[in-house]
Amino acid sequence: xxxxxxxxxxxxxLQPTKTAIFAIGGAEDKVHGREILQAFFQRSGGHKAAIAIxxxxxxxxxxxxxxxxxIFGDMGAAQxxxxxxxxxxxxxxxxxxxxxxxxxxxxxxxxxxxRLCGLLAETPIMERIRERGQTGEIALAGTSAGAAVxxxxxxxxxxxxxxxxxxxxxxxxxxxIVPEVVVDQHFHNRNRxxxxxxxxxxxxxxxxxxxxxxxxxxxxQDGWFQILGRGTVTVIDAQALSHTNQLDADVGDPLSLxxxxxxxxxxxxxxxxxxxxxxxxxxxxxxx
Amino acid sequence: xxxxxxxxxxxxxLQPTKTAIFAIGGAEDKVHGREILQAFFQRSGGHKAAIAIxxxxxxxxxxxxxxxxxIFGDMGAAQxxxxxxxxxxxxxxxxxxxxxxxxxxxxxxxxxxxRLCGLLAETPIMERIRERGQTGEIALAGTSAGAAVxxxxxxxxxxxxxxxxxxxxxxxxxxxIVPEVVVDQHFHNRNRxxxxxxxxxxxxxxxxxxxxxxxxxxxxQDGWFQILGRGTVTVIDAQALSHTNQLDADVGDPLSLxxxxxxxxxxxxxxxxxxxxxxxxxxxxxxx
Numbered sequence: 001x002x003x004x005x006x007x008x009x010x011x012x013x014l015q016p017t018k019t020a021i022f023a024i025g026g027a028e029d030k031v032h033g034r035e036i037l038q039a040f041f042q043r044s045g046g047h048k049a050a051i052a053i054x055x056x057x058x059x060x061x062x063x064x065x066x067x068x069x070x071i072f073g074d075m076g077a078a079q080x081x082x083x084x085x086x087x088x089x090x091x092x093x094x095x096x097x098x099x100x101x102x103x104x105x106x107x108x109x110x111x112x113x114x115r116l117c118g119l120l121a122e123t124p125i126m127e128r129i130r131e132r133g134q135t136g137e138i139a140l141a142g143t144s145a146g147a148a149v150x151x152x153x154x155x156x157x158x159x160x161x162x163x164x165x166x167x168x169x170x171x172x173x174x175x176x177i178v179p180e181v182v183v184d185q186h187f188h189n190r191n192r193x194x195x196x197x198x199x200x201x202x203x204x205x206x207x208x209x210x211x212x213x214x215x216x217x218x219x220x221q222d223g224w225f226q227i228l229g230r231g232t233v234t235v236i237d238a239q240a241l242s243h244t245n246q247l248d249a250d251v252g253d254p255l256s257l258x259x260x261x262x263x264x265x266x267x268x269x270x271x272x273x274x275x276x277x278x279x280x281x282x283x284x285x286x287x288x
Numbered sequence: 289x290x291x292x293x294x295x296x297x298x299x300x301x302l303q304p305t306k307t308a309i310f311a312i313g314g315a316e317d318k319v320h321g322r323e324i325l326q327a328f329f330q331r332s333g334g335h336k337a338a339i340a341i342x343x344x345x346x347x348x349x350x351x352x353x354x355x356x357x358x359i360f361g362d363m364g365a366a367q368x369x370x371x372x373x374x375x376x377x378x379x380x381x382x383x384x385x386x387x388x389x390x391x392x393x394x395x396x397x398x399x400x401x402x403r404l405c406g407l408l409a410e411t412p413i414m415e416r417i418r419e420r421g422q423t424g425e426i427a428l429a430g431t432s433a434g435a436a437v438x439x440x441x442x443x444x445x446x447x448x449x450x451x452x453x454x455x456x457x458x459x460x461x462x463x464x465i466v467p468e469v470v471v472d473q474h475f476h477n478r479n480r481x482x483x484x485x486x487x488x489x490x491x492x493x494x495x496x497x498x499x500x501x502x503x504x505x506x507x508x509q510d511g512w513f514q515i516l517g518r519g520t521v522t523v524i525d526a527q528a529l530s531h532t533n534q535l536d537a538d539v540g541d542p543l544s545l546x547x548x549x550x551x552x553x554x555x556x557x558x559x560x561x562x563x564x565x566x567x568x569x570x571x572x573x574x575x576x
Contacts, residue, residue, distance in 0.1 A: 161477050163500045163519035164552055189449050191479030194520075197552055212451045212542075231451035232482075232542045236550070243568040245554065254500075254520045254554035258566040262524070262550035264452055264485055266533065266542035278546040280531040 017045045017104065019139045021178060021219040025185045025211030025231065026110055026144030030071055036216045036229050041075045043139040044105025050079040052096075052103045054129075056119045057111025057145040061086065064109045072107075079103075083125070091123030100128045105139040108146030114156050114172070116145055121175060130177050136221045140177065144185050147211060152179035153203050160190060164197040164255040166246070171202055178219055180273050182206045187234060189213045200236050201246040201255045207273065208236030219273070227269045237261040237276050305333045305392065307427045309466060309507040313473045313499030313519065314398055314432030318359055324504045324517050329363045331427040332393025338367040340384075340391045340417075344407045345399025345433040349374065352397045360395075367391075371413070379411030388416045393427040396434030402444050402460065404433055409463060418465050424509045428465065432473050435499060440467035441491050448478060452485040452543040454534070459490055466507055468561050470494045475522060477501045488524050489534040489543045495564065496524030507561070514558045521557075525549040525564050 020043045028036045044051055053068045055061035065082035072080050081099050085091050100106075106129050108116065120126040133140030148154055154174030162168055174183075182203060184196040187210035200208040211217055212231025219225040227233050243258040263278050265271060270279040308331045316324045332339055341356045343349035353370035360368050369387050373379050388394075394417050396404065408414040421428030436442055442462030450456055462471075470491060472484040475498035488496040499505055500519030507513040515521050531546040551566050553559060558567040 160479070163476050163503070163554070188451050188479070188482040191448070191476070191481075193479075193481040194476040215451070215542075230542065232544075243566070254503075254518065255552060256520075256554045256557055257550075257552040258557075258568060260550040260552070262545075262548040264543060264545040264548070266451070266544045269544055269546075278531070280546060 017043060019043055019136045021133055021150070022139070022141035022216050023147040023150050023178070023183055023209065023211060023219070024141060024143035024216045025147060025187060025213050027186070027213035028143055028216070028229065029214050030067070034071070036214070037071060038075065039218065039228055040105060040107065040139055040141045041072060041077065044077070047076045047078060049077040049105050050103045051077050051105045051107060052099060053080065053082045053107050053109065054085065054120070055082065055109045055111070056085045057113060057116035058109055059111065064111070068107055068109060085119055085125070088119060088123060091120055091125045093125070096125050097128065100125055100132070103138060105141070106133065108142035108149065110144030110146060113145040113148035113154060116149055117154065117173065117175060121173065126175060130175060133177055147183050147185045149175040150178045150183050151181045151206065152176040153182050153199070153206060155182065155184055155195065155199050158195045158198070160192060160195060162194060164194045164201065165252050166198060166202065166249065166255070167251045169195050169198040171199060180207055181209045184208070184210045187212045188232070193234070196236060197257060198255060200238050201244055201257055204238035204241050204244070207276065210234035210236070223273050223275070224270045224279070225273060227265045227267055229267065231266070233265045235263040235265060235271060237263070239276055305331060307331055307424045309421055309438070310427070310429035310504050311435040311438050311466070311471055311497065311499060311507070312429060312431035312504045313435060313475060313501050315474070315501035316431055316504070316517065317502050318355070322359070324502070325359060326363065327506065327516055328393060328395065328427055328429045329360060329365065332365070335364045335366060337365040337393050338391040339365050339393045339395060340387060341368065341370045341395050341397065342373065342408070343370065343397045343399070344373045345401060345404035346397055347399065352399070356395055356397060373407055373413070376407060376411060379408055379413045381413070384413050385416065388413055388420070391426060393429070394421065396430035396437065398432030398434060401433040401436035401442060404437055405442065405461065405463060409461065414463060418463060421465055435471050435473045437463040438466045438471050439469045439494065440464040441470050441487070441494060443470065443472055443483065443487050446483045446486070448480060448483060450482060452482045452489065453540050454486060454490065454537065454543070455539045457483050457486040459487060468495055469497045472496070472498045475500045476520070481522070484524060485545060486543060488526050489532055489545055492526035492529050492532070495561065498522035498524070511561050511563070512558045512567070513561060515553045515555055517555065519554070521553045523551040523553060523559060525551070527564055
């Protein structure tokens with residue numbers, strides 16, 4: 001990055017890293033350009049990064065933890081720790097807690113979001129990770145199950161191949177890192193439009209975010225999120241909802257949702273979480 | 289139906305049948321309640337119906353033709369003919385043309401929409417079927433491929449499991465029966481949201497209609513369509529589109545579509561094709 005100051009190296013050392021929260025739709029590129037993982041690495045401080053990998057969503061935490069350690073090590077991270085937390089007691093571990101205070105980036109791997117929340121929700125370690133992520137002190141990323149947990153309300157599981165209906169989605173509590181959203185991942189890849197619509201029918205005050213594979217919604221401190229990667233992020237906004245049969249419909253009945261807003265966002269697009277609008281390219285509008 | 293007139297049977301004979309155009313998402317119930325097929329049968333005149341079955345989309349037209357003949361016969365149709373048209377010359381057949389002028393309902397079966405259009409587009413028989421359907425002289429139904437052909441623009445084929453992109457959909461010309469719409473069928477069942485979005489990115493002036501299996505959009509003469517059946521009809525309206533990268537994106541690049549309207553409609557819901565709004569239940573609004 002070009003610096004206009006006379007002492008570029010010192011200035012760059014004094015500037016804090018601009019952190020972000022990364023919700024990744026799963027199957028992110030781990031081999032070639034690694035665009036999304038590189039962005040997380042840079043927002044974690046690049047070569048000065050101290051990264052914690054949390055593989056607790058996975059039933060093979062050692063293997064998946066090592067895989068990401070290799071990737072971020074290969075990129076040149078200064079320090080990498082794997083929080084191999086397999087029961088809730090470990091989520092108060094003093095050494096892990098100490099590292100959470102020192103680290104610059106935390107990465108939640110894929111697996112099962114119910115397992116991840118079961119092990120880590122409301123534990124001292126996860127509370128500090130959430131707080132430090134929300135206040136912008138650290139970069140915080142989650143892929144697949146690690147993205148699913150971002151909202152206050154979470155899709156714990158569900159089905160596909162059916163019309164939207166309440167039995168198509170199992171709603172539960174997420175980690176509340178970006179409480180405004182309900183995330184669905186592997187979105188178009190796994191036919192999850194009906195599932196996310198069913199979730200938004202239940203929680204119409206939340207913003208539905210369907211993230212495709214190798215695609216990321218990167219949330220900045222200023223309320224904007226930006227799209228990275230190869231696919232799209234689908235935004236379902238029920239703010240102007242004029243009718244739903246959600247309260248009257250039996251479980252399994254098809255759902256009715258009138259007057260939703262829908263945005264399909266791709267690489268470089270930005271959307272404001274609270275203003276609920278995309279930044280339209282070429283409009284000359286500034287995002288910050 | 290109750291009649292307030294003194295001579296109910298004569299009055300009912302004098303009243304013309306209220307026809308409609310039925311776009312059915314495929315796999316409609318053929319065994320149990322047969323709700324959608326019954327509605328088509330009734331709108332064709334019930335026991336006075338003279339139905340033409342067009343099985344040309346199918347590579348097994350004799351088998352599928354007989355299947356529907358059995359169904360409508362079972363319901364009590366007065367007359368049923370199968371137009372087993374296997375080359376374009378047959379689509380000027382005088383006997384078929386004569387029956388088109390006499391019939392009260394035409395049913396287009398499933399199969400391959402490209403085959404159906406290839407055999408029948410702009411033939412004398414199909415032109416008359418379209419005209420009589422559009423002017424409300426006959427009930428006109430199509431299921432699966434038979435629904436796909438309803439629009440002026442038609443999804444000829446495509447893929448699924450990817451982000452919306454131009455290579456995900458093959459656009460071609462339909463039969464123009466309801467020219468305002470682009471139809472996709474087996475919608476949530478076969479993960480076709482991204483395909484329909486890709487189609488609407490190419491033709492944002494058209495209304496995207498994604499119809500689930502055993503579900504029907506029934507178009508009336510007054511501009512309203514109503515939902516019948518077990519699933520949902522997804523309406524994508526790009527009238528307020530504020531941005532798309534469609535013209536700049538390479539084939540295969542993810543598409544961006546800002547500020548779409550989305551409606552999820554189920555049994556009994558109504559939507560106005562030209563006003564582009566749903567009829568909200570309980571609003572006291574009249575549809576006609």
